[in-house]
Amino acid sequence: xxxxxxxxxxxxxxxxxxxxxxxxxxxxxxxxxxxxxxxxxxxxxxxxxxxxxxxxxxxxxxxxxxxxxxxxxxxxxxxxxxxxxxxxxxxxxxxxxxxxxxxxxxxxxxxxxxxxxxxxxxxxxxxxxxxxxxxxxxxxxxxxxxxxxxxxxxxxxxxxxxxxxxxxxxxxxxxxxxxxxxxxxxxxxxxxxxxxxxxxxxxxxxxxxxxxxxxxxxxxxxxxxxxxxxxxxxx
Amino acid sequence: xxxxxxxxxxxxxxxxxxxxxxxxxxxxxxxxxxxxxxxxxxxxxxxxxxxxxxxxxxxxxxxxxxxxxxxxxxxxxxxxxxxxxxxxxxxxxxxxxxxxxxxxxxxxxxxxxxxxxxxxxxxxxxxxxxxxxxxxxxxxxxxxxxxxxxxxxxxxxxxxxxxxxxxxxxxxxxxxxxxxxxxxxxxxxxxxxxxxxxxxxxxxxxxxxxxxxxxxxxxxxxxxxxxxxxxxxxxxxxxxxxxxxxxxxxxxxxxxxxxxxxxxxxxxxxxxxxxxxxxxxxxxxxxxxxxx
Ligand SMILES: Nc1ncnc2c1ncn2[C@@H]1O[C@H](COP(=O)(O)OP(=O)(O)OP(=O)(O)O)[C@@H](O)[C@H]1O
Ligand SMILES: [Mg+2]
Numbered sequence: 001x002x003x004x005x006x007x008x009x010x011x012x013x014x015x016x017x018x019x020x021x022x023x024x025x026x027x028x029x030x031x032x033x034x035x036x037x038x039x040x041x042x043x044x045x046x047x048x049x050x051x052x053x054x055x056x057x058x059x060x061x062x063x064x065x066x067x068x069x070x071x072x073x074x075x076x077x078x079x080x081x082x083x084x085x086x087x088x089x090x091x092x093x094x095x096x097x098x099x100x101x102x103x104x105x106x107x108x109x110x111x112x113x114x115x116x117x118x119x120x121x122x123x124x125x126x127x128x129x130x131x132x133x134x135x136x137x138x139x140x141x142x143x144x145x146x147x148x149x150x151x152x153x154x155x156x157x158x159x160x161x162x163x164x165x166x167x168x169x170x171x172x173x174x175x176x177x178x179x180x181x182x183x184x185x186x187x188x189x190x191x192x193x194x195x196x197x198x199x200x201x202x203x204x205x206x207x208x209x210x211x212x213x214x215x216x217x218x219x220x221x222x223x224x225x226x227x228x229x230x231x232x233x234x235x
Numbered sequence: 236x237x238x239x240x241x242x243x244x245x246x247x248x249x250x251x252x253x254x255x256x257x258x259x260x261x262x263x264x265x266x267x268x269x270x271x272x273x274x275x276x277x278x279x280x281x282x283x284x285x286x287x288x289x290x291x292x293x294x295x296x297x298x299x300x301x302x303x304x305x306x307x308x309x310x311x312x313x314x315x316x317x318x319x320x321x322x323x324x325x326x327x328x329x330x331x332x333x334x335x336x337x338x339x340x341x342x343x344x345x346x347x348x349x350x351x352x353x354x355x356x357x358x359x360x361x362x363x364x365x366x367x368x369x370x371x372x373x374x375x376x377x378x379x380x381x382x383x384x385x386x387x388x389x390x391x392x393x394x395x396x397x398x399x400x401x402x403x404x405x406x407x408x409x410x411x412x413x414x415x416x417x418x419x420x421x422x423x424x425x426x427x428x429x430x431x432x433x434x435x436x437x438x439x440x441x442x443x444x445x446x447x448x449x450x451x452x453x454x455x456x457x458x459x460x461x462x463x464x465x466x467x468x469x470x471x472x473x474x475x476x477x478x479x480x481x482x483x484x485x486x487x488x489x490x491x492x493x494x495x496x497x498x499x500x501x502x503x504x505x506x507x508x509x510x511x512x513x514x515x516x517x518x519x520x521x522x523x524x525x526x527x
Contacts, residue, residue, distance in 0.1 A: 074416070074417035086411070091401070091408075095401060103417040
């Protein structure tokens with residue numbers, strides 16, 4: 001579904017991604033793990049069209065979307081839940097969800113998706129008239145996910161959804177990620193919480209200072225000594 | 236009773252400031268630029284209204300509409316040519332450009348049509364004195380107030396209920412997050428300039444009709460005062476600009492009523508200094524977090 005080949009991305013003269021290649025098949029959950037500053041968010045921003053790569057290819061369902069404007073990438077079916085939620089704090093929960101469906105015109109489908117999102121996150125329905133800025137961190141994460149789902153994406157990019165959440169909430173969020181995937185949405189999950197990420201993902205990539213250094217199935221990576229010491233806090 | 240009359244005059248004048256201030260505040264909210272050419276769009280609006288009425292013999296409402304549409308287009312052209320290339324430049328570069336655009340419009344207008352003052356036809360809308368409870372109010376004051384309020388209600392509707400309005404709020408809050416929704420940020424910014432400039436155009440026609448004389452440099456002082464009004468309300472906050480404009484108009488009218496009419500123009504700047512010292516985020520800053 002997504003096939004990235006030799007992607008190079010720069011901020012000025014600083015190279016943030018160095019020849020990144022990565023593949024995601026339809027229906028999978030793939031996780032990308034790496035330390036702070038490794039380039040995870042940069043990769044997601046480049047896929048979404050917020051940053052233009054210097055070169056390399058990003059094939060989404062066979063079409064090269066590298067360097068396209070964000071709008072057309074959303075239209076093709078790729079949505080992102082950005083790092084730090086980035087909800088529209090001065091707007092209500094409902095308005096945030098409406099904005100998620102900004103490019104859609106199928107009123108009926110949008111109404112169905114409101115139902116779906118409210119079923120997935122009952123908390124959001126209770127608070128639909130509340131300003132998003134007054135929600136708790138966990139609720140904002142749910143809103144950011146709901147908002148991305150409102151575009152009815154086929155590929156969902158999640159940037160550190162567990163960041164700053166209490167362990168119980170992290171569990172809930174990961175359960176919901178699994179549920180979203182079960183209903184047919186392919187997922188690329190960026191995480192620092194490698195334990196949790198590997199528990200839901202089919203496959204994983206490890207990124208270090210802009211380079212993919214390892215990839216394999218979640219089981220393989222769970223077994224790998226290198227990963228256990230560096231990312232799983234194991235021995 | 237003299238006092239109440241002055242108060243009503245102040246509210247009418249203030250509603251003109253408010254219309255101009257809205258453009259400042261909306262543009263600031265979305266691109267963080269103080270568009271110093273905004274007062275000149277107001278001037279251009281006044282002239283377009285003038286020519287529509289005196290040369291083409293159109294009625295007030297048609298003239299208002301034409302001026303609004305023309306100014307909307309003018310505002311977008313300014314944005315695309317002068318400001319868009321500087322979107323990632325420093326703020327000071329954009330600010331200096333805005334001042335340059337302002338001078339260009341002022342002296343461009345003088346170059347094209349000369350610097351002479353033009354007199355708005357006085358009979359555009361009936362000017363009768365209405366009396367109630369011993370207070371004499373000119374029908375023009377009420378008319379100005381009515382038109383301004385109507386335009387502000389329309390604006391609130393656009394900003395809160397329409398798709399483009401929601402896009403404007405989203406972009407002003409977080410440009411990249413808005414992009415991730417599929418919002419076209421460039422078009423949304425242009426729409427903001429269009430709406431703000433249309434309001435300035437409307438203010439120009441109303442101003443011309445009320446004060447009857449217009450000239451190519453007429454935008455400078457009302458432009459600065461509307462900027463003060465926007466800061467007073469809290470720059471970037473739409474209801475703030477409305478209230479800031481009205482408050483400033485009323486303060487000016489009261490200063491005149493107290494016999495200090497020579498101080499009238501200075502008062503706005505005293506207000507500016509006081510806000511910057513005591514409440515830099517403006518009356519509506521902090522508690523109301525609505526930016527566009
Ligand atoms: N706008 C920017 N300008 C310059 N450098 C940047 C910019 N954004 C990120 N970088 C640099 O690019 C590198 C990768 O950053 P990125 O945000 O992709 O890391 P990350 O893996 O998402 O980290 P984290 O886990 O902390 O979110 C870092 O060295 C960072 O300093
Ligand atoms: Mg990151």
